[in-house]
Amino acid sequence: MKVLNLQCAHQHEFEGWFGSEDDYTSQLERGLLSCPMCGDVHIAKKLSAPRLNLRAGRQEPQAVAPAAPAGAVPMSNHTGNAELAALQARMLNALREVMANTEDVGDRFADEARAMHHGEVEHRQIRGQASPQEALELMEEGIEVIALPMVPAVKETLQ
Incomplete structure (x- = not known):
């Protein structure tokens, strides 16, 4: 299973789960991926650090940021991104409550x-x-x- 951080052209960030990189690419090419916030189909993969499950007892390796590919736009404010994600989540929850009631x-x-x-x-x-x-x-x-x-x-x- 591959978990990817994705972003639409309107800067909405979300997570996608795929069976493989080919599965992601295939869905993207066929226009099956869309932003859950706005429905935009112009989706880009964001940089993300892999999660490694290490055996207990081994010393934790030092965290190292992966090198950005040429042309990548660095995320400049992680706190701002977290706050934006939290705001989007609150908005979705409020709208779902309106829909339910x-x-x-x-x-x-x-x-x-x-x-x-x-x-x-x-x-x-x-x-x-x-x-x-x-x-x-x-x-x-x-x-x-x-x-x-x-x-x-x-x-x-x-x-």
């Missing part, structure tokens, strides 16, 4: 929100699609709405 009314969102606001139907937690114009009209009528990005990773469990 709301009813999808699709393109009927504006009509359903108005009907609840005017007491025509029972109040419930809903989500759906509305054009920017519809959302503005709802807000002008005093109906609270919020636009959320629905990234591909929200709809499925990541491993």
